[in-house]
Amino acid sequence: MRRLHFFGLWVLVGILSIYGCREKIPSWSNLIKDHAHTSELNASFQEAFSLRYKRDYPAAARAFETGLKDNTIGQSTQIDVLNQLGFIYLEMSDTTAAIPLLDKLAKLESDFNSFQRADYWYNLGVLNLQRIKPDEAKKNLEDALRMYEAKYPRGHLRIALTNTKLALHQVDFGLKAPEVNNSIRTAFSSFYFANDQDSTLFPYAEEVNYLMAQYYRMVPRDYGAGLNHCQLVEKLIARAPWKDTALLARSLGVKGLFLKKKGRYHEADSTIKKGLQLLQKQGKNSIFIQEMYRFLMANAAGRANVDTETKAQGEKLYFFYLTEFRAHQKSTNQSEIYIQTDELYAYYCFYRLDEKKQDCLEATELFLKKIKRDMPIYRYYNEEAYNFLTSLEIKNKNYDKALTHQLTSFKTEIDAVKAGKINNWSDAIKPANANLRVNPFFAFSGAGKIYLAKFNKENKVEDLAFALKLFEIADDMMSLGLTMNEEGVLSYHQEMGDDIYTVALEAAHLAYTLSDRHPDVLVKEKILDLAFRFIERQKSYILFREDLFFDPNTQYFISKIKEVATDITTLREDSTNMNSILSLVKANFEYDRLLNKLFKRSIENFKQKIPKVTEIRSRLKKDEVLVQYKVFKDQVYVLSIGKKQVYFDTVGHIAKLQKYVAQFEKLVSSENQHQFNYAGLDSARVVYDLLIKPIEKTFPSKNAVLIVIPDRFLTDLPFDALPIQLDTTVKDWRNVKYLLLKHYVVYAPSWKIWQQNRYARVSSSAYRAAFFSYTTKEGQIPALALEGAKAEKDALADFAQVKVFKNGTCTAAKFRQCAYRFKILHFCLHGESNPLKLDANQIFFQINNDQKIDPLSGSQISNLDLRGKWAIISACETGIGQTNSEGTYSLSRAFLQAGCAFTISSLWEINDKSTTDILVNFYKQLEPNDCPWIELAKAKRQFVEMHNYPPYNWSGLIPTI
Template identity: 25%
Template structure:
């Protein structure tokens, strides 16, 4: 009887809960009270359906409530230990969307990945899940993962012929690509534009609006502001007709930004006010209005008002209480915010605002405020960078940081704080390379098993090989989609592999994440008395150079970047070709002197005289040889200064930790002729190679024996690897040729071995695409990434005979115990002396070869040891003599 009564009571409750005359809150209270009644067995599946009906009513209007309801349904699924009911699957998909809309990004990411694990069978919904993951990664700033997930989504939605959802995935990918603001994505953007035109009958009104907004942003990036406005106005008009407040807001914001760029400031204010009236849907978006208003006030020279509004944007994005405009939020508050990307932009804008305020009123406190703001922005970008797993995403954030580090150095220069400037200059250099080097050290110290390392290498190799195929492919879209799907599969496997490493080998993980930036004190402590460092940073408008000695640091400004660029370009053009007539020589002499004065602007004109100098170049300066600059005495700089290069001082310090004993001394690999007829024969004779190898009593491999496999087997087993071959760049990707096939930069990146020295006697091995904040992506850099301690490489197409002469002499000097830098300097001076009155005297023949990295001797001969002892005895004698003189004077 009790059971029947309970059933009747439950039925009554169910009937009342479904009564539409009751408010939502009343029905929810009824349901909660039913669950509290004793001895009533509730139908779990029916309960799930009721909760889902509640979700349909609340939806996006009450996100917090909707998320709570999805949690209740999830708990029901867990209690049943059965997730296969349709309501449970739908609930899981809803939960991902709600968490994402509520900007609970990490929870949304976890929910999305859990869905794919829980429901591994591919169906028509899986493509939508991958799109959701793409959206989440995009908002987190891991753009390459975002694009990979969009590609997977597109692949699956095409497979299931779901054109409406396919359009949405294309639109989302388009938005991310445009947001990256990189011309290298133009081709992909135009391809998606073409695909959307084909699918236009499936484009919903909402996606049509978003498409207009995306195209507006694309034209904005290309500085075609009229086309940008045209597309934004189309988006606005459709949004108004649909009463779509979200996209009315977005359209007005974008119209305000374009108007601001073309100095139509009143129009910009009008559009911002219009955006404000449509902001009720999302209180978080008000930060965008504040930041854009700040930009307008900045243009109007109302600097205080600009700073106040930048501060408003920051606190609004943090959803925190307003702070005094001079006060910065705590790093802890920012670190926990889901809006890190927006906050970073606002911090950079505010720091620049303080600089403009200082320029107007010249109050040093404003510069100090700018410095503190840049410092906080730097801390934030470190967090975003670490959270991005893929190298291309990291490169994007390096590029982003490279926009404000020169400004931060400028502030330090004005405040006369060269020590702090050094920190920002070092942060501007090759962080991705430093991270990879740190990772290599972590693997060695934590003693990861060989099979683990081999598996990692194989996975990276598969990814890089497929990505190279995609880049070189001219096949149909279906084949490209298939290739992208394969890349996605391997990337997913690789990410899972890395996650397992971090879990199973905590020592490795803890060391790997500890990426150390070397301090100025550490640099100075390791410098010898006759050593200096020249470190450069070149921004969009201004650049700076630091001269670091064992005890001092001087910071000087470079000429305006526009002026410096012209000088560098003229110098590079002049020095990278032979002198044909007196005019060529005169042009070179004029520009080489001028550039010396611009790049070494220190009061002491002989500051570098008879010193060993490490050059940390930046930007375009990485394409030129400093050795061929002309001093005020009209001498090549190389005659009085020993020069070598490094990507950064931090990466140089890290490289010294990666020491692995190597027993074999030398191997030379020189194809001379090639299986591919496109490569011309090299004139290097067997006799020349024998001269090289006789120095170290080693073998060389030539002709058919000079294969790619021969190189990969040799790399890491010899202290010195000599490669004499063809090199070049295809579609920004550097390569070098072996007898049977090419090796690209990407392939070098998954070759993990160590050699003391790699000599690249090939063309353009220091050349490549310049990535802001990272440097030139050249073959030389690839060898460092693969573990080489130092690399001799070429800046342009070298003359084979001249380079052979220099390299022969270089090896002789090495064998005599010279440092690598000294050995190359002596070899070049010998060449200059021997060819001083010939047609081959111009710097083109000798200055292309440069040495980067560690310059310690390969080994010390008995003669160099004796010299060292004699030098020590001489120094001791001088000290004793001085002491005896002091005693006599006393």
């Protein structure tokens, strides 16, 4: 006789009832008869099962309890019904009823086959999770999982559900990031492969989304992605025929923490309180109520550290929630399960180190005395407490004590026997100990910060040298996570990269300035290598999709991720269709799965070898100088590498530099600036004095090729418009001695792209060029729409064999179809950029009634194969875009990422006539073997000599390699 497997029926009915079916859905009774002991299933049992699957648990429980009184049913059916009752009691959190029932099932265990026993262990594991018995729960769930996997080696919903419960166990009782990460990933993948042909992901997608939100909170700290998962949990629960109030409440708590991390403390407070109120109304889940109080106190502590205005409110809220929590403990006779009050008080005091140092010290030391090694999350609490103590001692300038606490924290994750052999940081950096900790990058870089602070106080050069050594080792062990929020920016990684590499570069700069005085301790060549490495690592600490385009194996994943990410962003607050929402859930899972695969493929490429400075110098031509700027919060560094000399230093106070750069950009980018502006140019001269003048000794005397890699707010700066000197006798624009007239400036968006493209050249054989431009009708004759387009086309035709795309052939699709056939791609179109979004740069191939249509985005361009080509983009704003530590994500960069050897682009809405004049002269004097960026500079020089125009007319057109 077939047995009733409640999981199978649960899933079948859930899918049919929630997602809908095109065919007529059979009645509850027919479904039950198909999967149960039909001969024994009387009408009362059928009604009980119907109530159970409708999630009317109290009525279902009464119906099953009544049915069990029937002495005519067999033992097999009795066990099935008891199992159903066990599940119902679990869902109702009625442990008083569930425990004796499960005891009864245990006595009947001899009658079970292995698969029924697995169901029993699963239910018992869920019960023990609710009873806050983590060790028993873990054993039960692992026993069930082994049996499920033996029966279903290719995956099954039972496996997915069990893995999900194990992951929830890990989230609640583990708190060790790598284990949590693995558990969540396993739960996710088992759900995904349980039924990979289905367009939805079962009624339990909200649980997995909750886990994914926890993953983004604890592992990569990608707050945008975490919020997205929390919102999906809310939507799924709101639209389901049942309400998982406890999960919704917990999701609101996690959402509140994400809002706190974004500095939205008021929203965080109200969101977490809403979750707390939901749990309190249930009158159960004491572990989660404690969790909510913990979140509320943490949020209040964070608010107390923002500014003077919110400080008093934050302090008041902190002690209010602390009092409420203690009252909750007293009224429910509970001990502290999930939360440690002393740990929270230490956390609160940590935000007030400048005022209450002794409070923090006492609270943290008290906490260390209370925690025990047998606690489920002992290591986490122990490490956090020592991190507090480290920060406190740094504030107190007790650096030796800080190093001791940091070392103790480092040893927390190490086997006790091995940890006993590490007595100082010299022991810790030995190769045998380097990989004993989960994330040595943060441990060693943290110790490096302390040694640097110690040097600044005591001036012992040995401390500086050791700090630099620690930063070098930390960089070797850099731990990278591939995550992405909805804007495409890894904000957490950028934040951490800035924090750590700012200090590492400061240490390198200090060491460089002292190297001549202490050559036995500080080796100048080694320091320069580290400085260049730290600059590049800070950039590559953040991994963007576009950085991987050169590897053909990653292109599928990149394209798929973008496609799925687009699906995710279509989720709207007013969406009501359950199928479409659950499809988005699947898209979210697919997104994370692809990112994980992409990371595994790209990790070796990501950790590319950074060359030594001597290697870079050997590759440079005699007239080339690499000039790389690195902007941090308080300081700007420049590393200029010439064939004969190297310069490494800071370039002045960042506030002063930003002020003058802003004034200069306003001068050169204003279309209305016609009258000669001496004062504006004088501000520009200050920029030259800060950025260029100090490094001139690395340049050849004249006509050096300056390969400039700018950073952050310097990326929109037209360097060749900087005046190298200025006196009061100059009365017009053409007589200003611009940098353009002395040297050739060419830009590179990043060192990596420049290295990959620098040897790509247009072949010396007959050129083939494509020219794309709009047309309009003048009478019955089509004509090129943009002023100057015909002149640019004719000049290009004198240099190369030109294929003109206009009318219906000037389309984005046509360009993508035939771009590979041409060596030169010239666009006389309209473009636009949005500096706030990564993929918002577009070039438009059609225009209709002044409406720009048929766009091609930067992300689409970067996925093409354009190796060795030139892209002349005679359009507006094609050289600007979102700026971050890796440079500017512009249309120009997209062409370079696609493999182009050279581009010409614009920094603002260019003047059509002057742009045409420059490009026509560029083509006229260009020879097949010339460097195109040099010829562009010569064309601009000629324009400056012929016209008394301000820099707006010519400096916005820039060459990039």
